Amino acid sequence: MRIILFLLLLCSPAFAAEWTVYSNPRFGVSIDVPPGFVNDVPEPENDDGLTFHSADKQAELLVWGGNLTDGDFKLDSEIRLNRELDHDWQVSYRKESGNDWSVYSGSQSGRIMYARSNSSCKGTQAVHFRIEYPEAQKKDYDPVVERLSKSLKAGPASDCT
Secondary structure (H helix, E strand, O other), X not given: OHHHHHHHHHHOHHHHOOOEEEEEOOOOEEXXXXXXXXXXXXXXXXXXXXXXXXXXXXXXXXXXXXXXXXXXXXXXXXXXXXXXXXXXXXXXXXXXXXXXXXXXXXXXXXXXXEEEEEEEHXXXXXXXXXXXXXXXXXXXXXXXXXXXXXXXXXOOOOOOO
C-alpha cells in the first residue's frame, strides 16, 4: 500500500513540476526558481532583476543585482536591513560572513520574509533575493528558502569592470 501511495505522489503535479533557473547577464546573478513561480510584471528598464509570484499570488520572489555605490558590501547589507525595519518587519534572524554574504528574516502581519545577498564583482556589486510568503505556509516554504539560498550565485557580469 505504501508503494502505491508513493507512486501516486510521484505522479502528482507538484512533484512533476521542475525548478527553472533565472540568470541575469548584467549582474551575473543566477538562482533556481521554484515550480509554479512566474514573472508576470514587466522587466525593469535597467535590467537589474525580476519579480516572480507563486501561482496563487501568495508568495513573491525578487531577484536582482546592483552596484555598491561606495563599494562596501557590509554597509549595503545594513541599509537593506534598516529598510525592512523601517517598514515594521520584526527581524528575528540575521547572519553574515564579513563581506561575502548576509541573510536575515522576519515576520509582519502574518507574513514571513527571508533575504540573502552575496558579494560579487570583487566587492563592487552584490546579488540578492528576497522572498515573502504567508506564515501559515512556513513548513511548505522552508525547503524552498533553503534551495533558494543555496542556489543564489554571482557569476560573470557584463556590468563588472
